[in-house]
Amino acid sequence: MAETAPDGGDRVKRLEAEGDIAADYLEELLDIADVDGDLDMDVDGDRAAVSIVGASDLDVLVGAEGAVLESLQELTRLAVYRETGQRSRLMLDIGAYRQELRKNLVELAREAGDEVKESGEAIKLSPMTAFERKVVHDAVAEMGLTSE
Template sequence: MTTQDVSETAGAVSEETRLKQLEQEGDIAADYLEELLDIADLDGDLDMDVEGDRAAVSIVGGDLQQLVGRHGEVLDALQELTRLAVYRETGERSRLMLDVGGYRADRRSTLMALAEETVAKVKESGAPVSLKPMSPFERKVVHDAVAAAGLTSESSGVEPRRYVVVLPE
């Protein structure tokens, strides 16, 4: 067995181990959220997945707006509580993403469009453009979209008023 074979085997094993860890995070999160839904007497089904390098759990069905809140504030808090529940069980920090009723998916689409419009403005004017304050999730979506369009961006300000600045080339 060559050194490359050993390295590839170790990489496959560690990737398989990481996938199992993410699935375990999803299971722990789903159990926690299921209990929460029962306590709150809310209807909802849980979907678990692994997206890239993080576990993703979605609550779908029923009237779930109260779990999203104004501008996703309740959803953000619920995600943090769920991450804490995973940490309590695993001892490892979780990057789990939680979505309720498709709110994050819809918000991601809106932010991608905003990023495209902003990139076009910056390319046309040659001047930086600052966006409104956003949550960390929202800023990451914008940063990724700006980078994919070939420009750079940075976050400025202090939480909770942190915002993205899209920079010219």
């Protein structure tokens, strides 16, 4: 009989179950929308991560500045909540949009951080979504700076 960490094994199983529920929901949605795409599931830290990949027409699911993606993520989280009764922090990515966005935001944060270190003056960035703010805060913290 294999033993699992009291907390870790159960947590991973719960997150994998969230990913399965999300994937089922998204598969139905893709069928209804008549959009092709493959689903990849993973556990990324303390959240389930689901990605829709492999189709050329995924831009319609991302929308302008990721607005449709954000909405689909919230709907998917609600589908998980409906099944589990627990709030989900699931992260949805479509066509590597968030992956590319994260890369660009880290670059922006590093450039801003370098400028702050050089000038000693605070910099104000454009308004961002919660996801974008978290990426920037983390990148700036890695540079030994603080952000608001």
